[in-house]
Amino acid sequence: MRPVRMAFAGALLGTLLLAGCGQTTSNTPAGNPSTAAAPPQDQNFPVTIEAGNGKITIPKKPQRIVSLSPTHTETLFAIGAGPQVVAVDALSNYPADAPKSDLSGYKPNVEAIVAKKPDLVIVSDDINKVVIELGKLNVPVLLEPAATKLDDAYQEIAELGAATGNKAKADEVVAGMKSELGKLAANAPQKKLTYYHEIDQTPYGATSSTFIGQIYAMFGLTNVADKAPEAAGGYPKLSAEFIAQADPDLIFLADVKCCQQSKDTLAKRPGWKSLSAIKNGQVIELDDDIASRWGPRIVDLAKVVGDAVTKASNR
Template sequence: MRPVRTALAGALLGALTLAGCGQSSGTSDAASATPTPAASSQAAGFPVTVQAGNGPVTIGKKPTQIVSLSPSATESLFAIGAGPQVLAVDDQSTYPADAPKTDLSGFKPNAEAIIAKKPDLVVLANDTGGVVAALTKVGVPVLLEPAATKLDETYDEIADLGAATGNKAKADELVAGMKRQIDELVAAAPKDKKLSFFHELDNTPYSVTSSTFIGQIYAQFGLTNIADEAPDAAGGYPKLSTEFVAKADPDLIFLADTKCCGQSRDTLAKRPGWAGLSAIKKERVFTLDDDIASRWGPRVVDFVKVVDEAVKRAAG
């Protein structure tokens, strides 16, 4: 399973070079007491222009046949109430369970296959093979929402999707709730004890530095990331040796490869030189849902809760 996890890291690396998201703007017309169909569309918030990673995108009317080729976007769309508008999602969109999963690929999007679905909005995380231009050429609105590098970008992408789908109020509510929960958890977490940690992407093992979205979540809790001292940071996703991790002896270990690679405290203890690690001896190995730990959608709150619980247990 390692190639899948490595591909994920590679996709994230490529996405980080793309432009970030922006704010959205819409127009409305309430001048007529008896609105025409066009005025009704405007009153509902359309047309709307969204500043996405591919620049300003204008959406003429509320989309009802959305194709999402980003697992994070899929989660966000359903969380803001746009689920009934989603026609198809990519083969990696595993949540929610009732999302209309297809064999469409977000890693290698096929413009012809996407167009065949007759979408009125496509959401992507990567512009691979010039897919954005190909879809735009035939008049399909496309939102490029690349991998978030910080929480503010997550919030902004959710706001973009809310505006683009006519679910702005629900998106604003979701973002406000996420901010509140995360801020409360971080504020209440003990920070008087300096703790180090190791986050494992896969059993190679690849990890993440503090410059990544994942790394910044941990940084909010005042944790020291052992991967920051790796000799080759690889754009934020270094491949660490077992010797490097053993020497660093982190206080906490977080495993984001429980589904893909079946990793656990027991499997770690069998690695050369790891049985004596503090985190293993003190039972401070915490398992994460692989999907939640690799996405930047609304379930990032669940990820933060696991980190919060780990910090409390170690400090207690």
């Protein structure tokens, strides 16, 4: 599960709004159905996006979008592009009505993607050179890689808005995210607390230099993983002894659904039973998906963190 769990470098969202699909009508001259007028073009197109795979020009508003990234699927529906999406990858489980398929973002099959007849494909990884292969078939592809900081997440949402003809809604979503995150950070208690964020039970953690680390930093938390040996990559492999010695005030688990981790399973690890977070009931079970995506539901994660900080500060 580790490649999926480490989508942020290898972890962040308020209410997602679904917008209805606008309809255009064409007038057919009486007695001559073959001369039906073409629907008017969106005046915002063509548009050029500076994506991870370079400058990509999208000639007209896409109507058959394929998303091979759970994060970008969430974003597309949040900005009102849901009606334009014809297929999403097998891991895109939010929102529930997204057109899930057996397409894979980790082992993409070019023929299967092309069979969906997309006029825009959105990916977060260029695995197996799918961007090049689709390019050879003249299928527009946007590579929007995992965010390394909050500004990256905001920028990608804005870019998807421009690319799909939903710029105004995308800007609204970003403004809402910034406002909500700002309020949560401003209302957070100022008590100094330490924490450990677990990606999987190996255990792998995430340092403050990562996207997920930035979310915790908003609340003034100190990351115990920052002092781990070989933490420069942002996702150090830790030892049970390291965590036991650090004894964090809070433990956040992002491996609940994938790996069935909980306060009880942690207590069975060598030296962990007496950890402060376990004894004080300050082990927080996160939603794995929300904790590993960098789309609009970042705010949801921040709310959970804020609530945990408030609870721990009031002890």
